[in-house]
Each structure stands twice: as structure tokens, then as C-alpha cells.
Amino acid sequence: MLEKRLGPQRIDAHPYGEPFVLGDVQISFHPAGHVLGSAQIRIDDGDAVWVITGDYKRDPDPTCQRFEPIHCDVLITEATFALPIYRWPSMDQVMEHMFRWWDHHIRNQRTPVLLCYSLGKAQRIMAEIRQRSDRSVQVHGAVANLNLEYEKQGVALCPWQRASESDKGVSTDLIIAPPQVAESSFLKRFHPTELAMASGWMQVRGVRRRSAINHGFVISDHADWQSLIQTVQQSEARQIYATHGETRVLTRFLNDHMGVAADRLETAFGIEQGADQ
Amino acid sequence: MNFVQLFQILDTSQSTNAKRNGLVEFIQAADPLESALAVEALTGRRDRKQLKPSLLKQAAYQAFTDESWLFDECYAAVGDLSETLAILFANQDAVSQTDQPILDQWRQRQHALSQQKPEVLISELPSLLNTLSRDEAFLFLKLSSGGFRVGVSKGLVHEAIARAIDMDRAVIEERLMGDFSPDPDWLDRLKAPVTQDELDAKPLPFLLANPMSESEISALNPTDVLVEYKWDGIRAQLIKTHETIRLWSRGDQDITEQFPDIVEVATTLPSQIILDGEILAGTTEHLQTFNDLQTRLNRKRITQTLLKTHPAFFKAYDLLRLDGEDLRGHPLIARKAALSKISVSQSLTIDPMCTETIHSMREEARGKGAEGVMIKGKQSCYVGGRKAGHWWKWKLDPMTADCVLIYAQAGHGRRASLHSDYTLACWNQDNELVPVAKAYSGLTDAELKDMDQWIRKHTLQKFGPVRQVEAFHVFEIGFEGIARSTRHKSGIALRFPRILRWRQDVGPKDADHLTHFEALMSDAHAV
Numbered sequence: 001m002l003e004k005r006l007g008p009q010r011i012d013a014h015p016y017g018e019p020f021v022l023g024d025v026q027i028s029f030h031p032a033g034h035v036l037g038s039a040q041i042r043i044d045d046g047d048a049v050w051v052i053t054g055d056y057k058r059d060p061d062p063t064c065q066r067f068e069p070i071h072c073d074v075l076i077t078e079a080t081f082a083l084p085i086y087r088w089p090s091m092d093q094v095m096e097h098m099f100r101w102w103d104h105h106i107r108n109q110r111t112p113v114l115l116c117y118s119l120g121k122a123q124r125i126m127a128e129i130r131q132r133s134d135r136s137v138q139v140h141g142a143v144a145n146l147n148l149e150y151e152k153q154g155v156a157l158c159p160w161q162r163a164s165e166s167d168k169g170v171s172t173d174l175i176i177a178p179p180q181v182a183e184s185s186f187l188k189r190f191h192p193t194e195l196a197m198a199s200g201w202m203q204v205r206g207v208r209r210r211s212a213i214n215h216g217f218v219i220s221d222h223a224d225w226q227s228l229i230q231t232v233q234q235s236e237a238r239q240i241y242a243t244h245g246e247t248r249v250l251t252r253f254l255n256d257h258m259g260v261a262a263d264r265l266e267t268a269f270g271i272e273q274g275a276d277q
Numbered sequence: 278m279n280f281v282q283l284f285q286i287l288d289t290s291q292s293t294n295a296k297r298n299g300l301v302e303f304i305q306a307a308d309p310l311e312s313a314l315a316v317e318a319l320t321g322r323r324d325r326k327q328l329k330p331s332l333l334k335q336a337a338y339q340a341f342t343d344e345s346w347l348f349d350e351c352y353a354a355v356g357d358l359s360e361t362l363a364i365l366f367a368n369q370d371a372v373s374q375t376d377q378p379i380l381d382q383w384r385q386r387q388h389a390l391s392q393q394k395p396e397v398l399i400s401e402l403p404s405l406l407n408t409l410s411r412d413e414a415f416l417f418l419k420l421s422s423g424g425f426r427v428g429v430s431k432g433l434v435h436e437a438i439a440r441a442i443d444m445d446r447a448v449i450e451e452r453l454m455g456d457f458s459p460d461p462d463w464l465d466r467l468k469a470p471v472t473q474d475e476l477d478a479k480p481l482p483f484l485l486a487n488p489m490s491e492s493e494i495s496a497l498n499p500t501d502v503l504v505e506y507k508w509d510g511i512r513a514q515l516i517k518t519h520e521t522i523r524l525w526s527r528g529d530q531d532i533t534e535q536f537p538d539i540v541e542v543a544t545t546l547p548s549q550i551i552l553d554g555e556i557l558a559g560t561t562e563h564l565q566t567f568n569d570l571q572t573r574l575n576r577k578r579i580t581q582t583l584l585k586t587h588p589a590f591f592k593a594y595d596l597l598r599l600d601g602e603d604l605r606g607h608p609l610i611a612r613k614a615a616l617s618k619i620s621v622s623q624s625l626t627i628d629p630m631c632t633e634t635i636h637s638m639r640e641e642a643r644g645k646g647a648e649g650v651m652i653k654g655k656q657s658c659y660v661g662g663r664k665a666g667h668w669w670k671w672k673l674d675p676m677t678a679d680c681v682l683i684y685a686q687a688g689h690g691r692r693a694s695l696h697s698d699y700t701l702a703c704w705n706q707d708n709e710l711v712p713v714a715k716a717y718s719g720l721t722d723a724e725l726k727d728m729d730q731w732i733r734k735h736t737l738q739k740f741g742p743v744r745q746v747e748a749f750h751v752f753e754i755g756f757e758g759i760a761r762s763t764r765h766k767s768g769i770a771l772r773f774p775r776i777l778r779w780r781q782d783v784g785p786k787d788a789d790h791l792t793h794f795e796a797l798m799s800d801a802h803a804v
Contacts, residue, residue, distance in 0.1 A: 085351045085364045093370055203364065205288070205415075206356050210741060214289045249350050257344055 001037060001149045005119075016065065019044075032056035033067035034221050035120030036150055040070065048073040051235065055080070055244075057220065058227040059088060062127040063120070063155045069234035076265060077231060080222045080245035081200050082253075088200070088224045094217050095128050101196065101215055102135075106172045111190035115179040115213070116198040118142040120221050122176050123150045123157060125198060129174075130158035138163040140177035140186065163189075182213070200224070229253075232260060241265035278306045279379045280315045281412050287427045296429055300437030304464075311378035313459035316438065318380075318420055320431045321577060322457050327391040328398075328421040330358055335395075336402040337362055359418035366406035367414035379413070380420075387421045432530070442468050447479050450531050451523075477518040480525035481551060481597055481605065482661025486651060489669035494636075494652075499629045503609065503655055504638055505594055506624065506647035507670055509567050509758060509772070510555040511574075515539065515591050517546045524556070524591075532556075535573055538584055539591045545620065552621065553595035553659075560588055561622050564646040566760040568770050594624040594651075597659055605659035612659070635671075642673055648757055649673045675755030676797050678703065678789040679780055682750040683710055685732045686743045695725050696732045696744065699776070701752060703767070704790045711767040713794065714754055719776030748785045753778040759798050769794050 002011055014020055016039065019028040029039035034055040043050045051072040058067045098114075105112045116122055122143045129135050136159035139147065144162045151157060163175055168189045175190060179197065187193050195213045202208050202216025223231065232240055232254060240262040242250045247264040254262035286299035304312050317323045337352075338345040348361075355361040390398055390405075406414045419425045435453065439446040442464060452467050452475075513532070516523045522543045524533045533540060536556065546552075558573070559565035569587050576583060596616040597605055604612050613626060629635050639650045649672035657667040680701035687696050698717055702710035720728065728750070736744040758772030769791075780787075 083351055083354055084347060085355055085361065087364075087369055089369050093372060096372070204355050205360055212291070214291060246350075249347070253344065253347060 001119075001146070004145065004149060016068075030068045030070055031065035033058060033061060033064060036064045036123070036153060036155060038064065038120075040068070042070055042072070050074045050076070051237075052076045053078055053231065055222055056231075057223050058230070059091070061124050061221070062131060063123050063150060067231075069231060072235050072237050074239045074241070075232065075235045075237040076241040076243060077228060077250075078222065078244045079228065079242040079247045079250040081220065081224055082228055082242070082246035082250035084225045086200060086203055086220075086224045087226060088220055089218055091128055091219075094219055095132055098196075098217055099133070099135075102174055105194040106170075109170050110192045110194045111171045111175060111187075113175040113177065113187060113190070113193045113195050114198055114217075115177060115182060115195060116219070117221075118178045119146050121198060121219065123147060123155060124221070125176065125219065126157040126160060127155060130156055134159075135174070136160060137174045137176050138166050138171060139175070140181060142178050143176055229258075232258070239263075278303050279311055279376055280307075280318075281379060281410075281416060282376070283307075283315060284416055284427060285412060287429055293433065297433060297437050297440070300429070300434060301441045304438055304441035308378040309461040309464055310459070311380050313461065313463040314380035314384065316434060316463070317457060317459045318425055319427070319429055319434050320453075320457075321425075323420070323425075326421075326423040327387045328418070330422055332395060332398060333358055333362055333402070333418065333422060336399040337365065339399050340366070340403045359422060360415055362402075362406060362418055363411050363415035366403045367409050367411040368407050369411065371410040371413075383417055383420065387417075390421070438467065444468065445471070447529050447531070448475055450529075451475060451478060454531065454534070474518050474520045477549065477601075478516055478521050478523045480514040480516065480523075480529065481659075483512065483514070483527050483553070484595075484659050484661060484668060485663040486668035486670040487663060487665060489652060489671045493669075494632060494671060497632065497635075497652070499632050499635065501655055502629065502652050503613065504627045504629050504635050505651045505653070506638070506642055506645055507649040507651045507672065508555040508557055508592060508624065509646070509648045510557040510570060510592070513554065513556050513591065514597070515543055515546075515552040515554065515593070517543055517548050517550050519548055522546075526556075532574070535576075535579060536589055536591075537579060538589055542590070542621075547600065547619070549598065549601040550596070550619070551598040552591070552593040552616075552619075553597055554591055554593035554624065556589055557592055558587065558589055561590060561592075566646075566758060567772055568758075568760040568762065590622055592624050593619070593621050594626070595659065608656045608658060609653055610655045639671060639673065673757075675757055675777075676759065677753055677755050677777065678713070678793055678797075679751050679753050679783065679787065680713060681710055681748050681785045681788045682746060682752060683712065683748060684743050684745055685728075695729045697725055697729075699752070701754060701774075702748075703788055703794065705767070706791065710748055710785075711791070712765070713767045713769060714756070714771050714774035716752070716754055716774050716776045719752075720779065724779060751780040751783050751785060751788050752776045753780050759794060761798070767791060767794075769798070 003009060014029055016029050016031055019026050024045060026044045028042045030042055032038040032040045032054050034057055038054065040054060040056065041052045049072040051070050053076065055078055056067050060066060102112045116125065122139065123146065126137060139160050140163055147157055147160060171190050177186065181187060182195060196215035196217060197211065197213045198217040198219040200218060200220030200222055203218050208216040228250060238261065240254055240260055242262060243265040251262040251264050254260040283299060283303040287296050290296055337348045341348045351365065352358060352361045355364065409417060435450050436446050439449045444467065448471055449467060512527050514525045522540050523531060524536055524539060526532050539556065556570065557564060558567065558569035570589060572587050573589055593616060596612045596619065599615055604615065616623065627634065627638060635650060635652065642649050649670060652669040652671060654667055660667065680703050682699050683702045684700035685696040686698040698715065700712050701714045701716060702712045705711045732744060732746050735747045737747060738745040754774050755777045756771040756774040760770050761768060762770035
């Protein structure tokens with residue numbers, strides 16, 4: 001997957017939980033539950049253990065191993081959705097809702113289109129569909145290429161085909177595509193269409209309404225507020241660094257309310273609010 | 278179907294059609310008390326605040342114990358108090374699937390809550406919300422705290438009711454006027470057979486004028502026509518039947534409730550009369566601008582203060598019915614003769630005799646607060662629609678100014694992905710660009726596309742859908758009127774601004790200064 005996205009690279013792969021030495025420290029990777037292959041990094045230099053969570057979520061996801069809490073001295077955690085308003089509903093509820101939405105629009109002769117991030121989110125939704133039905137979907141090329149990689153790794157997805165190879169006209173299959181296509185000609189062949197977005201940001205009505213998308217499904221591959229707090233507690237770390245997103249809120253809450261030393265950590269990575277998730 | 282399900286349909290569709298269909302389905306399928314209460318809420322008839330926003334906030338603060346700042350952060354991210362509480366305290370995994378009516382039950386609950394002591398209410402609210410699904414909690418709070426809006430206009434609700442029970446929309450609107458009591462019989466009351474008086478209270482199709490060019494004026498026989506000023510107001514029919522007084526604008530909008538002052542004056546009119554004319558801002562002695570009229574139209578409640586600061590009156594120019602007799606088949610001169618005997622403010626009518634009179638009247642129009650002249654065939658009868666050979670309008674040339682593009686926003690519908698809505702600015706005394714107009718059209722599709730490309734490449738800053746762009750492009754705008762405004766930074770408001778030309782020949786420094794607008798304003802009539 002990395003090669004597909006980054007081009008030819010020297011890549012050393014390490015299984016989860018198997019320590020290896022790099023320079024003066026011992027390193028191991030642990031499931032982050034974000035997308036297939038995503039990992040937290042545990043670094044042990046003999047004196048202290050640091051853990052970098054990277055992007056993670058704690059909710060079950062059929063496409064990847066579940067997040068594993070790790071004891072450490074210092075925890076660097078993401079904070080994309082560090083506000084109490086971000087509490088993810090159960091997938092059971094979201095999927096039931098999605099199926100109703102899907103059926104409603106095909107009954108009304110409209111093609112249901114779900115916009116979501118093409119790496120991880122798309123495959124997670126397809127795996128959830130497979131677990132609950134024999135429904136099939138059509139996907140944008142960007143999603144299709146990643147589907148093939150997921151399937152190579154043995155992840156079971158619902159039946160799918162490339163949207164570009166399908167007939168013109170209204171489709172009873174769900175179309176899964178990255179958000180950028182909302183403004184492109186890709187969707188023309190399926191007109192009339194009904195757009196929905198799957199993202200943690202959809203938790204807020206105003207965000208959805210400003211995006212000119214009719215429907216929002218709250219599905220995120222990031223940790224919600226409760227998960228962030230739980231992870232901090234389970235790590236028993238003496239120092240927390242928060243990076244990405246609502247770092248100010250999270251660190252203030254940890255310092256003031258939970259009595260855990262927390263600081264913000266600036267990184268060179270930008271915040272991609274709304275663009276992905 | 279219940280109100281929550283209706284809300285979900287309305288909230289997840291942007292097309293008016295889908296919303297209308299949702300409403301029709303709801304009105305037909307829902308329990309009649311549920312639909313009555315829903316109509317009351319959707320048409321803004323219910324704004325008793327049973328739960329004050331400050332109380333909702335206190336409830337949230339209490340639940341957040343000593344971390345009230347955290348609630349403030351949440352509120353800031355969500356932007357709506359009811360929604361914030363709904364997200365935080367509703368039962369996230371409850372699905373509102375029940376079809377059972379819910380609004381009457383809520384009404385009782387809200388009433389009970391409002392009787393409680395604030396301390397009790399504050400501490401009980403979160404657990405009460407936890408018995409509801411998120412949409413339910415949101416709606417419950419929205420309905421209790423006032424300011425409920427879901428992007429459905431009153432007109433659309435009325436139209437849906439009319440469709441749902443297959444009745445005329447105008448009749449429905451009439452019957453819903455004034456006090457609306459939400460009870461299970463509301464639909465039966467609306468369905469009652471239409472009475473003669475109700476029919477009499479409906480407007481007749483408006484006769485509309487065609488534009489006239491200078492050459493057409495020269496070809497005209499001036500002795501065949503009458504001339505009036507073309508007033509810049511709201512075209513309306515003022516109707517008095519045996520039982521009621523109604524004021525209708527074009528497009529069958531009943532605007533009676535917005536103009537109690539006009540209704541008051543109309544009580545002295547003979548009954549069974551229909552006058553055609555213009556609603557104008559100000560008084561017969563001192564005209565105000567169209568802007569002032571808009572203030573009246575936009576207010577939900579017309580207060581005594583507003584009636585004093587923004588008075589309005591009706592200027593009649595035609596008589597369509599008198600003593601129940603339809604005069605539309607009579608020639609204009611006969612209708613005018615009959616009108617002149619009615620005691621009502623009337624538009625000055627001139628029998629021009631020569632073309633020069635028409636010209637000079639048009640010259641004087643701006644000074645009179647008018648936007649041109651109306652030319653009407655003496656022998657013309659009154660027919661609905663834009664019929665040729667009856668009435669003409671000869672408008673003043675628009676005022677113009679060169680302005681600089683500073684903000685652009687994507688349009689709607691066909692122009693959804695094109696930045697087609699422009700905010701244009703002129704220079705002020707401090708050499709800053711201040712916005713003076715928002716213009717939506719005037720460019721060809723090809724020009725729009727070019728501009729869109731340029732806008733995307735020269736964006737300085739984004740504010741949601743709005744892009745601030747480099748001050749570079751100059752457009753000539755035309756507008757019909759100009760008035761002082763406290764709402765705009767520039768201090769002026771333009772009437773009907775639109776882009777006339779893309780001035781690719783000049784740069785931003787050549788754009789007009791605020792003094793240009795000031796000068797135009799003093800040329801126009803005193804405001």
C-alpha cells in the first residue's frame with residue numbers, strides 16, 4: 001500500500017508487537033485501529049518508554065486490528081476530535097441508517113453516492129456492508145486501487161466494481177467515491193444523484209449544511225473524546241503531548257481536570273480538517 | 278409519520294420540491310393534532326420561549342461542573358445552543374423511529390418544565406434529554422427556546438397544505454391569517470367550502486407593463502395615452518369586501534399583516550372595491566426609499582415604533598372593482614374617472630398632448646422619487662399579464678459606478694461550482710476599499726469561467742464559501758436607487774445593483790470613490 005501511494009521506496013516491514021533495534025532504541029509497532037496496517041510506535045531507550053499513537057480509533061473495524069492500549073511514560077496522542085461533542089454512534093446504528101437512506105433514494109430513482117476518504121474509510125464501510133447484507137457497490141478508481149490491496153491482505157469487502165465500467169443511468173448500487181468528485185464530472189453518468197458524506201465532522205449539522213451535502217453519516221477513523229481520555233488514562237503516562245486538531249482543548253482538560261501533565265506538540269504536518277476523515 | 282421524521286426529510290434535502298413533497302406527505306399522513314402543532318411551529322406562529330437560552334446554558338454548565346469553558350468550546354464548534362445540548366446529552370444510540378405523534382406530548386412536557394423552579398429544571402434537563410434521540414432532543418429544545426427554523430418558508434408550508442387537501446393556496450392563506458389555534462380539527466376547518474366573500478377577497482391578475490424604448494416613444498401618438506410616474510414601491514391590490522380588507526402583492530402574496538397602517542386608512546373606503554397601485558415608504562408628503570419598505574416586509578412583528586419610523590401608504594392608480602362591479606372591461610379613462618371620485622391617495626395622471634411632456638416628466642422622475650414614467654393607453658382595458666399595447670414603462674437609465682471585486686462566492690444551481698456572486702467595493706476617504714454592492718449576474722458564461730479561474734488563483738483568504746481576492750478587477754455596476762444605510766460599512770445601500778460591464782480597460786485605482794455615490798444621492802430626491 002505504501003509503495004502504491006509513495007512510489008518505489010525502501011520499506012522495511014515489521015509485524016505488530018515484535019521489537020527491533022534502531023540506533024540506540026528498541027522499537028515496536030502496535031495496532032492503532034485507524035486503517036489496515038496503521039500502527040502506534042513504541043520507543044524504549046532503557047530509561048523511558050514513549051508511545052506515538054499516530055491516527056487511531058478504538059471502535060471495532062473489520063478491516064484492521066483493534067487498537068491496543070500501551071503503558072508508557074510519555075504519550076504523544078492525536079487530538080483531531082478532542083471535544084466532548086464528538087462521540088461516535090455505534091456502527092450498527094449508522095449502517096442501519098445508511099441502508100434506509102440508500103433504499104429510500106433508489107426507490108425515488110436517485111443514485112445514492114457516499115463520499116468518503118478512499119483509504120480506509122471506504123473499505124471499512126464496504127466490509128460493514130458485507131457483514132450485514134449482500135448489497136453491492138460501485139467505486140471510484142481511487143477507491144478501487146486500494147480495494148485490491150485490501151483484498152490481497154485478506155480483508156473481505158462487499159461485492160464491488162469500478163464505476164467507470166458500469167452502465168450509464170441511475171444505479172441501485174451505492175457509489176463510493178472520494179469527496180473531491182462532488183465537483184467533478186465523475187458523477188454525471190449516474191444522474192440524478194443523492195450525496196452523503198461519511199465523516200466525523202458530520203456530527204455537526206452546520207458543517208454538513210455548509211458543505212451542500214444533503215446527508216451525513218458520522219463515521220470516523222479517529223478517536224472520539226471518550227476514546228482519547230480513555231487512552232490517556234490507560235497509558236498511565238506521566239507526560240502527554242497532543243498533536244493535530246483540538247490540542248488546546250485536550251491539554252487544558254488533562255492539566256486542569258485530570259491532573260495529568262499535558263502540552264501541545266507542533267508538528268510539520270498540516271491539519272487536514274474536513275478534507276479527509 | 279411524526280414531526281421528527283418530517284424534520285429529517287426537510288433537513289436532508291435542499292430542493293424545494295423534495296421539501297414540499299415531504300410536507301404534503303406529512304400533512305396527509307400525520308395525526309391531525311401533530312400536523313397542526315407542526316404547522317404552528319414551521320410557520321413561526323409559535324415563539325413563546327418556555328426555556329430561555331440562558332437557562333439551557335446554565336444546565337449545561339452544571340453538567341460540566343467546574344469545566345464550563347469546555348462547554349463553551351463545544352458551543353463555539355457547533356454554533357447552535359440547542360444542537361450542542363442535543364449532541365452532548367441525548368441518547369446517542371436511540372433511534373427515533375416511532376411513527377407516533379410526539380408534539381402534543383412535548384407541549385405538555387414543555388409546559389410542565391416551564392412551571393418548575395429554575396434550579397430544578399437546570400439539574401433535570403440533561404437526564405430528560407437522555408431519554409430522547411439526538412434529533413428529538415434537538416427539536417425539543419429548539420421548539421422550547423424559540424427561534425425554530427429549518428429552511429422552509431411560510432409560503433412553502435401553505436402551498437403544501439393547499440396541495441395536501443387540494444384547495445386553492447390563496448384561500449388557505451386567507452384562512453390561516455390571524456390567530457391559528459392548533460387543534461385536531463384544523464384541516465376540516467380549512468376544507469370548508471369557499472364563501473363568496475372569500476372569493477371577493479382574492480386579487481385579480483395584475484396587468485403588467487412592457488418596456489418602451491426612446492424610438493417607440495417617438496412613434497407614439499401622445500394623445501392616445503396617459504402618463505404617470507413609475508413609483509419604486511411594491512405593486513399591490515388593495516381589496517375591501519363586506520367583511521375584510523386585504524392587501525396583495527404580485528405572486529399572490531397576502532401582505533395585509535405587514536401594513537396595518539394601510540389597512541387602517543382603507544377602512545374609510547367604500548366596500549366591494551379593488552384598487553391597483555403601489556405601496557410606498559414614507560408619507561404622501563415625504564417619500565422614503567424602497568429600502569425603508571423592505572424593513573417593513575422583513576419584520577415578523579410590526580410594532581408601533583416601526584410604524585412611526587417606517588410608515589407606508591398606498592398610492593392608487595387604477596380601479597378594478599367598485600360596488601361589486603367588475604370595471605376591468607372599461608377603458609382606462611373611464612376607470613380613472615371613477616377612481617378620481619374615491620377618497621384615496623392617487624398617482625398624478627397627465628394627459629400629455631405632446632411627446633415633449635412625456636420626456637420632461639421622465640426627466641423630473643428622479644427628483645420626485647420615481648424611477649421613470651408609465652405610459653398607458655387611454656382606451657386600454659385591464660387584462661392580466663404582460664399584454665402588448667396596454668401599459669408601457671419607460672425607466673430612467675440606471676446610475677452607474679466603477680467598483681473593484683473584493684470577495685467572490687460560488688453561486689447556486691447551474692452556477693454551483695462557479696464563483697459567480699461578487700462583492701464589489703469602492704474607495705473611502707481613508708483609501709480603503711469598502712463593499713458597496715453584491716452582484717449576481719451580467720457576465721456571460723465564458724466570462725464567468727475566466728473569472729472563476731482567476732478567483733481561484735488569486736484568493737487571499739477563505740471565509741467558509743467566501744473568497745477574498747486581490748483587488749484587481751473593475752466592474753461597472755448599474756443600480757436604480759441609492760439610500761443611506763447604517764447596516765453597511767460604506768454607509769450606503771444600492772437598489773438592484775447588477776454588473777453592466779467588465780472594465781478590463783481600467784485598474785482598481787481608477788474605481789469610483791465614495792464621494793461619487795454621495796453626489797448621486799444628493800442628485801436623487803432628498804432622503
